[in-house]
Amino acid sequence: MKIELSEFFSNEGKQDTISVATDLERFESKLGSFLITEKAPFELHLENREGKELLISGETDVTVNTVCDRCLTDVPTSIHINLDETLDLKTMGVTEDEEDGPAWLESSKLDLDKLVYDEILVNWPTKVLCRDDCKGICFKCGKNLNLGTCSCDRSVSDPRMAAIRDIFNQFKEV
Ligand SMILES: [Zn+2]
Ligand SMILES: [Zn+2]
Numbered sequence: 518m519k520i521e522l523s524e525f526f527s528n529e530g531k532q533d534t535i536s537v538a539t540d541l542e543r544f545e546s547k548l549g550s551f552l553i554t555e556k557a558p559f560e561l562h563l564e565n566r567e568g569k570e571l572l573i574s575g576e577t578d579v580t581v582n583t584v585c586d587r588c589l590t591d592v593p594t595s596i597h598i599n600l601d602e603t604l605d606l607k608t609m610g611v612t613e614d615e616e617d618g619p620a621w622l623e624s625s626k627l628d629l630d631k632l633v634y635d636e637i638l639v640n641w642p643t644k645v646l647c648r649d650d651c652k653g654i655c656f657k658c659g660k661n662l663n664l665g666t667c668s669c670d671r672s673v674s675d676p677r678m679a680a681i682r683d684i685f686n687q688f689k690e691v
Contacts, residue, residue: 522563522571523625526606529568537561537575539633544581546638554593555580561600561629571604573627581637583645587653588661592645598636 518540525531538558544551559577566572576599583594602619604611609618621631652662657669 518629519623520561520563520627520629521625522622522627525563525565525571526625529565532562532564534560534562537629539579539630541579541630541633544634544637546641548641549584551584552582553579554582555595565606569606571606573600573602573604573632575600579633579637583642585647585651586645587651588647588663589654590647590661592647594642594645596637596640596642598633598640600632600636602632 518537520535520537525533536558537560539556541553541556544553556579557577559575561573561575564572576597578595578597580593580595582591584590585592602611602621604619604622609622611619621628621635647663654661655667655669655671657671658667660667
C-alpha cells in the first residue's frame, strides 16, 4: 500500500490518523520465502511538526509462517511491527547524512509495505522451534522424528549433512 504524503509535507501542523493495511503476502529474504498468514488493518498516525518534521507512527502484529530450525515444519510466528519514523522535511531524509532519502519514500508517497518488510527483518526470530524438545529430522531418511523413529543408524554423522547444517546456521545468524 502506498500513502500520499504531500498534504502532510506542505501543511504545517497537519495531523491525521488513518487506517492502513500492508499488501505484503510473503516475506522474502535470503532465508527463504515465508507466507504471511495474518495481518490486520491498523492505525497510522501522521503529523507535520512545525513544518520541520513528519512523524510517522503505528503498531500492529503480523503472523508469518516461519520454519522449525530442526524439523523444517511450518511454525506460525507473531511478529510485532512498531513503526516510528521521523522524516526531516528539509532534507527529506531520516538521518542527517542520508543522501537519497529512505527506501520507503517514493517522491511524495510512503511505501508501507517496505516499512513493514524492514520491521519483519529486524524482528525476525533468531531461533525457531516447533516445540522446545523438537527431535528434528533423520539426516539419512528425512523422517520427522517427532512423528516416530526410523530404523536408520544415526550414530555416524554424515559430513555432507553437517556442512549443509553449517551453511543453514550461517544464514540464520545474519
Ligand atoms: Zn521441529
Ligand atoms: Zn532415518
